[in-house]
Amino acid sequence: MNKYIKSPNFSSRNGQQVLGCVIHITDGDTRSVISHFTNPASKVSAHYLISRNGDIIQFVEESKVAWHAGYKVRPTAKLVLDRIELNPNSYLIGIEHECLSNQDLTEIQYVNSAKLLSEICKRWSIPLSREFILKHNEIRRDKSCPGIVSMEKLINLTFDPPQISEISELQIKISLLQKILELLKTITFYKKLGSNDDCELSQ
Numbered sequence: 001m002n003k004y005i006k007s008p009n010f011s012s013r014n015g016q017q018v019l020g021c022v023i024h025i026t027d028g029d030t031r032s033v034i035s036h037f038t039n040p041a042s043k044v045s046a047h048y049l050i051s052r053n054g055d056i057i058q059f060v061e062e063s064k065v066a067w068h069a070g071y072k073v074r075p076t077a078k079l080v081l082d083r084i085e086l087n088p089n090s091y092l093i094g095i096e097h098e099c100l101s102n103q104d105l106t107e108i109q110y111v112n113s114a115k116l117l118s119e120i121c122k123r124w125s126i127p128l129s130r131e132f133i134l135k136h137n138e139i140r141r142d143k144s145c146p147g148i149v150s151m152e153k154l155i156n157l158t159f160d161p162p163q164i165s166e167i168s169e170l171q172i173k174i175s176l177l178q179k180i181l182e183l184l185k186t187i188t189f190y191k192k193l194g195s196n197d198d199c200e201l202s203q
Contacts, residue, residue, distance in 0.1 A: 068094030
């Protein structure tokens with residue numbers, strides 16, 4: 001499912017050509033990211049978010065500047081070093097992934113992210129290579145983002161993406177929902193158990 005939720009946090013590219021993409025992880029869930037990106041006070045956004053179940057949400061038009069990687073700290077990416085005087089946001093597209101720092105992407109995230117990357121690179125004539133598809137910490141070394149995400153796997157999938165049918169995609173989403181429900185049941189059980197213990201102690 002692809003959705004568009006407009007973020008107020010964007011600016012003009014002022015004629016600057018899009019030259020590459022940046023891969024991020026959220027270190028939070030989709031709901032919190034939507035809240036953050038739609039809040040003008042946060043002054044943060046990205047062009048896209050890919051949720052754990054593969055849904056893609058767009059927040060900023062690709063022709064506009066999203067605010068996701070403008071702060072440079074000891075950058076190592078050649079794309080950035082060659083344009084050190086420019087704000088990286090002015091020539092990059094930011095793709096967030098719903099993921100914690102110690103998690104890898106789900107398979108459907110990898111597949112849908114690769115498809116999105118392929119489309120973006122085709123639209124903007126960007127080579128599908130590591131020189132032009134960056135990790136956030138290659139711009140800002142004090143960040144661990146994007147964690148343990150495999151850039152090699154992501155880029156390889158852009159050349160040979162597996163075909164996931166709508167039924168398979170639905171099965172993956174159902175599986176994720178079942179895991180969430182099981183986790184909620186476990187939490188509820190332990191809360192009740194703790195509540196019963198408290199009652200016995202008070203007696």
